[in-house]
Amino acid sequence: EDKVVQSPLSLVVHEGDTVTLNCSYEVTNFRSLLWYKQEKKAPTFLFMLTSSGIEKKSGRLSSILDKKELFSILNITATQTGDSAVYLCAVEPYSGTYKYIFGTGTRLKVLA
């Protein structure tokens, strides 16, 4: 059965800390892995990863994929209270269908 597992489930840090969120997966015919940030409404897109070892970066956020070990990490440096959200990892297991399997998410709270 295809599955996506995220860890930790929740995390509380102070502003300025660096956090690393983990996503491991077991799917057939992997096509892509995506990270989303969800605050109170729908998820907003952060990164899409398809190739191993290539870091995607956007400001204080970065992500990398390891297709051999079947995981991805999302790093957030110099965290701010506005980073508080649920971070979702999703994997597309079938080529071209856009059917994503979501992980349970990591709930991040950044304290001032």
Added chain:
Amino acid sequence: GAVVSQHPSRVICKSGTSVKIECRSLDFQATTMFWYRQFPKQSLMLMATSNEGSKATYEQGVEKDKFLINHASLTLSTLTVTSAHPEDSSFYICSAPGLTSYEQYFGPGTRLTVT
């Protein structure tokens, strides 16, 4: 970027009634849309794939007679929760894949509360 809207954003209904949720792609055409359900503090669970001009494809365990999906045009998919019960209370989100990338564009979601 592409925009997907949902209506209503929030609805409260009584047990036994039906509720229709609309999902629209505002500036692009979507032959496929996806419907997700999210319970509190849980992740998004794919319910069904909505296909323009053909029947929806439901995920295992999702009752197609209870969650009616109609993809009437290239910009509109509707989800009707029939004979709603309190356990159907959830956050329903639709999404549509972009035409030029692999990312999906999510609607803002609809919070359904069945009393």
